[in-house]
Amino acid sequence: MAPSEAPRSGPWDGVRDYFRQDLLPLLADLRLAIVLLLAIAALSITGTVIEQGQTLEFYQTNYPADPALFGFLSWKVILISGLDHVYRTWWFLALLIVFGASLTACTFTRQFPALGAAQKWKYYTQPRQFQKLALSAELSETDLATLATGLTQKRYLVFQDGTQLYGRKGIVGRIGPIVVHASMLLILLGAILGAMTGFFAQEIVPSGETFQIRNIFDSGPWAEGQIPKDWSVRVNRFWIDYTPEGNIDQFYSDLSVLNLAGDEVDRKTIYVNEPLRHRGVTLYQADWGIAAVQVKLNNSPVLQLPMQQLENDGPRFWGTWLPTKPDMSEGVTLLASDLQGSVLIYDNAGQLISTVRRGMAAEVNGVRLSLVDVVGSTGLQIKADPGIPLVYAGFGLLMLGVVMSYVSHSQVWALEQGGTVYVGGRTNRAQVAFERELLALLEGVAERSGQEALNV
Template identity: 75%
Template sequence: MSLNSATPSSWKDLPRQYFQRELLPLLADLRLAIVLLLAIALFSISGTVIEQGQSLAFYQENYPESPALFGFLTWKVILAAGLDHVYRTWWFLALLILFGSSLIACTFTRQFPTLKAAQKWSYYSQLRQFEKLAMSAEVDAATLDGLEPLLRRKGYRLFREGDRLYARKGLVGRIGPIIVHASMILVLLGSIWGAMTGFFAQEMIPSGETFTIQNIFDAGPWAAPQIPKDWSVRVNRFWIDYTPEGNIDQFYSDLSVLDAAGQEVKRKTIHVNEPLRYRGVTLYQADWAIAAVRVQINNSPILQIPMGQLDTGGAGRLWGTWLPTKPDLSEGVSLIAKDLKGTVLVYDQDGQLISTVRAGMATEVNGVRLTIAELVGSTGLQIKADPGIPIVYTGFGLLMISVLMSYVSHSQVWALQQGKTLYVGGRTNRAQVAFEREVLDMLDALSAAPHPATAEA
């Protein structure tokens, strides 16, 4: 039918026909699926290599314009392309959706028809049909009645009509690929849902302080309901275990989750690889710092002086503060610490080291007695919420099961009785050698069975 002679009703069918004839085969094309999968893998690697959800200053410092990394990768390129939040960019989500559409198209155009065809059965009534099979044989003085129990013992399901027989097994192997596709679609849906509704935050909290999650670095457009507003977290204590050589062995945070009334609803001591989970939010132990030093000057009350991290040019981590030793602030000392072991270095105004003091000890500086009570640590927490994780885990669980199902061979056997001769043939979609050995064993058993006439004699 030409376009000029098309009726109004046929014009309405054109979009559907174009989709079925052009777009659907393109979406179901294996080559397109491979290209999309490679693109998703490539951009996922970039999201792993390039730090995600950092501040503008971080990218300007680590990806300067001169010299540009690889000659082109600068902070401007990263921000313009969305490489600072790869998994939430429109183009990455579009790749996931397109890949999922390709899987769905392949499932409905190939996998379901293949399963439907495998569920049907037909009988062979012509010898030339057996000649087309990869494996066929003829057995003299054998019957279908003798073949049936052998097939049943091998797990075949039998269909018989007169002198014709059809047997099959391993239909689950045809269902496996469909579940593989379904599980991959679940993983994609979980990833998209997590990207749209999850968030990532970082907090540095001193021991003894209570905080609510506020320092959010990265969040999806629908993440607001996931950010807790009716509960908070108290850092009961933070401490570090050191090895005999003085290196950090592990650092710990004793955390309490408090409800809106300030009552403790959950408590746990976390460390690296052992987080605290509450209402879909996970708190990981990620970093540490020195928040303050508690000191006493002569007989004064104990004062808590904040400490800040010093710029050492990459030579190590140091924290320091300045402590006045006179009321008019005309004199003072600098206090430096590098860990929470309790050792504090005391420097005068000229930068000369005048004393080394441990927690609980005192020293004389500028005519006063300075006592170091303790160093107060801060725990660095990474806080994440990803509502898509249960969906992703479900998809991966189904994927492992369905992959095992896909390895099951779908085997078919046909048989035709003509006089005293039995014609047998079969085929399988995988494990051809094992299938041939199985059929040959049945044929050997069939040939070795006594002929009915011989048994009567």
């Protein structure tokens, strides 16, 4: 061949060679997978310890620059590095992708070849081949048919060609690691999908009000399609059950999902650990508050006054101010701490005047003040994560793969030659149990053949 006709190595050939000879072995390296897994675990712990998705004021208050936590962890470090939203940062997602690539490379370069090797077997044709096995024996005055029967009873899949025999069982144990890797890839895919397209929101809604999800505090870059725009939620009623001692037992929200026409398309009473799910969005009962107090002054119509939570270090209180004269020269402060229907009344000097319960009245500043009701507000945590089904499916598949991986792949060979049956076997795990099983099998074969001695 002339020099000008020699095959040239193009740029794609160099890329292919680099991928096969350098990159693929590096990705399939178990040490790299362990390092990546430890890094993901450490960052996940960091994302659990450091509160995610909070306001700037929260981080400035809890992680001041002077003195910084551990000497370096301040609110500036948290915000600049993205530790306030670890699971959506580019570097955390990059770790997940590289770890997924490592699992894929290991699967195709190690696990699939191991499965293929387990399925490609050969008969042993020479007695010396049995010497390479960890466990081998020689039987006289027996035949392969008796051995094949014993192997079948032990749930071996037996193949026989004249004087040669091969039996195996537990091939599912070779499939197990592949299933484990596939399940982990499914979990990673679900985590990435949720991080890119999911969102978290919080809403505080008074009883009787209708709202659309707007107060979103954390979302992925592709989450816009998950935010509902064609339906809203109405809080039909919010209430709290109390114990005989006056402590909160459980709080409930009766929610209705409304379409654009205002028609109810779904309804459910939710409470802690029993959310409402609608079209991929989950609404959890997370908190509660007091939205307003309804009162009457003498024979006036019902007045609804909004209440605000007071800033104090003790028990939670909500308060409002009610004028008792038209010129607002006098008034009283109303305080409530729960929805059991009791309101404390204070004058402008901060002195307790009276305590009034729902349906009762009290005289204040020459006015008859009647308490009609205390209106509660429900605190809802709203979440959409399209990756959750993939994550759940991945964990289910992971459990199945782990169970499959514990199954031993056992192989037995036999050769009948010169009146002697040569038998040997091996397994990939549970070596002692396999040896006991094979020895018991050979003893049973010898007994059925009327053999008096077993030479091992």
